[in-house]
Amino acid sequence: MQKKVSLPTFTTDALTAVNNAVSMAEELVSNHYKMSASQWLHPKYDVKTLVDLNDTEIVDGPFAQIIRYEGKPDGGVLGSSTYDLYKICVQDHAILKVLNEHPEITLFPFALYVITHELIHIVRFSRFIQNFNATDVEKLTEEHRVHGITRDILDAVKAPPMHTVLTFYSTWHAPIDGLKSIL
Template sequence: MGKKSARPTFGNKEITIVNNAVAMAEELVSNHFKMSASQWLRPKYDVETLTDLTDEEIVDGPFAQIIRYEGKLKGGVLGSSAYDFYKICIQDHAILSTLRMHPEMALSPFALYVVTHELVHIVRFSRFLQNFKASDNEKLDEERRVHAITHDILIPVNIQGLDAVLDFYSTWRPPLDGLKTIP
């Protein structure tokens, strides 16, 4: 029996909400980093929820994780045809559990935060602003940077319930004490 069987998954209504959050997050992140449509296609990625994840892509704790795969252009045999392909693995069970414990938060703004956060990571990886295989300390510093950027992207957005989500993540936004705040 796989890891999925014991975990709650999003239903059709929640999948629609997550899809809307993905579309909005893509636009917000694209605007923040001043990326054109063609630039946005360069960091190839996909977003999947628990029902579409393999057992290896399921984790306990985080609300999402990014896994980097190597893609190859069709018919490409040279190393230059390889590219990084990122998969945002949404952990339905972790999100649903947290929403049950925090009734002040709703799925729509929470999913928007989670997806925006992961897309910021992907942009930073694809622009070589952060190494995907960083040390634990570097990863922690990067998490703080990405939470700060995510907050900056979302603070002007007027969506009901977003304030509660931003408050939920406030401990990740202490002063960056000497951390380089690269956009």
């Protein structure tokens, strides 16, 4: 965990690019899972960047993380009214570091990959395809699986910057069967 004050954050222009990536990722994931607008609203989630994260939501390494909170409607007092609220915590500093180290990668396609990937996780959690509290081995297998689905979805985005991002993530696109030797 790092303190927010010492970390670089997105500029206003970068936040616009991230917001556009969120909108496109929602549409792409919704289309992939054939979800209607009403179904899409069911898995409740929020996307926040570094300026809106508390210190416990900031991590060193990943480009984003999902934290599951318990949501409750205003005025809801019964336990039966609670729901899972997923928070995608975008780690500006980690993304900006990669963009600085890899000038061939631009923010929009990179953010599109990261957000699409996290939304796929949320759909899989909310549909009980994957357990949020999985073992380490299950989490690693799921990461590879979700990277593969992300690649399949974004491969249809025929823009050169997207290809650069898919290449950046290519080691995560290995078939899951290849994991057996390292697990």
